[in-house]
Amino acid sequence: MEKLRSITALILLLGVSLSATAQTGKRPVRSPGFPVDVLIDGGTIITMSKDRSVIENGAIGIRNGKIAIMGSRNVFIKSIRAKQVIDAKGKFIIPGLINTHTHVPMVLFRGISDDLDLNDWLTRFIFPAEAKNVTEAFVRAGTRLGLAEMIRGGTTTYCDMYYFEDAIAEETKKAGVRGVLGETIIKFPVADNKTPAEAIAYTERFIKRWQGDPLIVAAAAPHAPYTVSTDDLRKIREQSDRLGSPVITHIAETRKERDDILAEYGKTPAAYLDSIGFLSDRTIAAHSIWLTPEEIAIYRERGVGSAHCPQSNMKLASGVAPVPAMLAAGVAVGIGTDGAASNNDLDMWDELDTVAKLHKLNTGDPRTLPAEEVFAMATIGGARALHIDDITGSLEAGKRADIVILDNDSLNQTPFYNVYSSLVYSTKAADVRTVIINGRVVMLDRRLLTLNENAIKTEAFRYRDQILASLNR
C-alpha cells in the first residue's frame, strides 16, 4: 500500500514535470524549481480519485487555479518554488465539499417558522415573508451570509435555485466560491420576474453572460413539475440544449406531488418529465424521494444528477429518497442542505452524518452507505450530480484546486482509526481550517479573506428586524 502510494506520487510528479518542461521548452535556469502559486506542505491527502488513494505526508502545488503537482511530500518538495506556503502538517486535506441543493438567500429566514405543516409553513410564513422582503439587495445580503457559513464549513461548490440569481452569481464570484446557479422559473409572479416567459428571457441573458467563467455556471431552474407548464418545461430543455447549460429542478419531493402529477398526466413525476423530453444529462434533480424503480432507471439512462437533502426531507416529513437504489443503479447522487429555512443551516458535515445513519435505519441494515461511500457523495459524487466532475470533486493533477484543510485532532475527532469514519461521523464544520477555491485562498486558519463577517452579521440582523416588522403589518 505504502509502495503503491509512493509510485502514484512519482508518476504524478513525472507527469507534471514533463508537461512543465514541455510548456517552457527548457528547464528554468535562473530560479530553479517548479514554480507554483500556492504550496500545501504536509498532511494526509484524501484524494477521492478513482483509486481512492490516500497520501500520507503529502503536498500539493497549485498553479493558475489548478492542481499542478501532487504526491508524497518528500519526493518532490525540494523541487518546488512557491509564492505562498500553507503548512498542513498533521492535518487532513480533502476535496472541497459540494452542496448540491440550496436556496442560499433564504438563510435570512433561518428559523422563522419551524415545526409546521408544510402548507402552513409555506403559505403563512415563507411566501408572505418572501413577497414582502425579497429584493435584489436582500438576495445579495442573504447570499453573502450563506457564502460565509458555507466557506467556514468547507463547502467550495454549491448549486442554488432562487430569484435575482444573476446578483447571486456576482456575490458568489466576488467571494471566490464555485456555483452552479439557477434562476427560478415558476408559474406565478415572483420578486424578479412576473411570468415564466420573462424568467426564460432572464435565464437566456443570465446564462450567456457567465459562459466561460472559471467559477460560475449559470442555469435555468424550473421550480417543479407542478409549478411549471409542460410547454415551458419544453422551452427550457430547448434552451439548455442550445446553450449547453444545466437545468436545476425539484422532482418528487412529496407524496402529494407524486399523486397530483399522476392524476393530472397519468404518469409519476420523473416518468412524466421524461415523456415530454425534459430530462437530460444536464438535469440536476433535488429530493427525488417518491421515485419508482422505473424512474430510477430513467435517471440513469438520461444521466440525471440527483441532489439528496435528508435533513430538510426529515424536518418537513417528506420521506426518505431511495439513495442506495439510485447508487446501485449508477445514478450520480450528491448531498445538499436545501435552504436554511428548512434545515436550519448550510452545514454539510451534519448532512453527511445524517446520510450515513438515515439509510441504515431506513433499510434496517447497518452496512448500508458506509462512510467512504457517503464521503464520496459529498465530493466526487456531488460533482458528478452537478455535471462538473471533469473540473472538481477530487484531488488530482489537472483539476481545479478546490481544497479544504481540516484539523484532525480536535476532541470530537480523537482518536481516529479510519479517515472516512472520522470525516463522516466525527468531524464538524468547526474543524475546517483553510479553504482554497479555484486556487484562491478564501479562508486561512479560520479567517475569512473574501467576506467581511461582522458586516454580514449586522446586515442579517437588520433584515431580520425588517422581516419581523413586515410579517406583523
Place this chain on the structure above:
Amino acid sequence: MEKLRSITALILLLGVSLSATAQTGKRPVRSPGFPVDVLIDGGTIITMSKDRSVIENGAIGIRNGKIAIMGSRNVFIKSIRAKQVIDAKGKFIIPGLINTHTHVPMVLFRGISDDLDLNDWLTRFIFPAEAKNVTEAFVRAGTRLGLAEMIRGGTTTYCDMYYFEDAIAEETKKAGVRGVLGETIIKFPVADNKTPAEAIAYTERFIKRWQGDPLIVAAAAPHAPYTVSTDDLRKIREQSDRLGSPVITHIAETRKERDDILAEYGKTPAAYLDSIGFLSDRTIAAHSIWLTPEEIAIYRERGVGSAHCPQSNMKLASGVAPVPAMLAAGVAVGIGTDGAASNNDLDMWDELDTVAKLHKLNTGDPRTLPAEEVFAMATIGGARALHIDDITGSLEAGKRADIVILDNDSLNQTPFYNVYSSLVYSTKAADVRTVIINGRVVMLDRRLLTLNENAIKTEAFRYRDQILASLNR
C-alpha cells in the same frame, strides 16, 4: 409578558434577600450587597422552568454551588457583591445539557469499526478490543477524553454505564462534572468483575462510597434483560430499594431482543422486567425502541426514566423509539448519545437536531416534537429521566448551578427568530463558550479549567496505537 418577567425577577430577588437576611441574622454592614461566588451578568436566560420563562438582559448569582438569585439584570445587579463576574451580554444562558446515556471510556474506540452488522461489530471488534485493552488506567484515560468533549459541548450531567465505574466517578468528580454512574453487571466475565455476584458486591461498596456526594450519584447497571439473570435482577432491585440508588439498564434496543425475551419468558422485555418486580421510579432505561403501548403505560406507572439515543439507534439500524407516544403518556424522556463507538461522538447538539427531525419523518407529521419540546428533553426532561430534577435541569433559584453560556451570533446561528429553534436546529457544540457545574467554572471562554486537553489527546492516541496493535495480535 415583560411585566410577568419583571415580577418573577422581583419575587426571586425578595425570596433570596429574605433568606440571606435570615441566614446572617442581620444585613451585612461593612461590605454592602448580596454576596455571591459567581455573577453571570447580562444575556438571555432560557430557564426551562415550569412556566418556560425567558429573561432578557438577565443575571444569575451563584453561591455555594447553587443559583442564589436570578432575574432581570437591572432589577438587582447593583445589590450584588461578586467574587467573580462573567460577562454574558449578548449570549444565551441555558441549563447545562444532560446526556442520559453513555459508555464514556468507549470514546477511545471512536470509529474503530463502523458500517457493520451489529453482531460483527460486537464480536469482531468491540468485545475483542475491550477484552485486550480495558484496564482501570484505560477507563480513566477514556473518561477524561469523554469529559473534555462533553464539557466543550455544554454537557454538565451525564449518565454512564461501564466497567471500573468507581474510577470513572473519581475522574468525573475531579473534572467537576455531574454524573449518574452505573457499574455494569453482566453474566459473563468482564475486565473488573468475573461474576454478577462480584459485580453486585462492587456496586454495594461503590454506591455507599459516594452517598451524599454533591456531584456523583453511584448506581448499579445491569446490562440488559438478556444478559442478566432474573435472580440477579431481583437482587439489584433489592439493593436499589435499600440504598435509594438508581438502576441503569438497556431495554428493548433491538427487535431480536424483544423476540428472544418473548420466546424465553412469554413477555416482551419491559413487561417481563415489570413482572419480576424490577422496574421502579429509580430505573433509567436506555433505548426502549421495541415497546408496546402497554409497556409505555408500565414505564409511566412505575416512573421509569427513558434515555433516547436516536443517532446510535440509526447507525446500528435498531429502529426508532416511540418518543412522541412516551411523552404523550407522561413518561420522562431524556436524550443520550450512547457510547462514541456507536455514534461516533458525545455531541448533544447533533443529537437534539436529530431528535427533532427523526420523529417528524417517522410520524409523517412536521409538527411532531417542536424545538421547545426537544430542548426540554435535553435539559429538564433529562433530569427527570435520571430522577434528579429536584437539583438540576432548569435554571431556578435554589437549584444547583449547572449553567452553560452560548454564543448566539455565530454565522450558523445568524439571524435567529426564536430561541428554541436556534438552540435545536442551528446551534453547534462550537458555540458553547462557558460551562459552570455545581457552581464551579469548568470552561471559561472555551478554555478547559479542570482538564489538560493536550495531555488527554496524547494519551488517547497512545491508547489508539495500543488498541490497533492488540487487534492485530
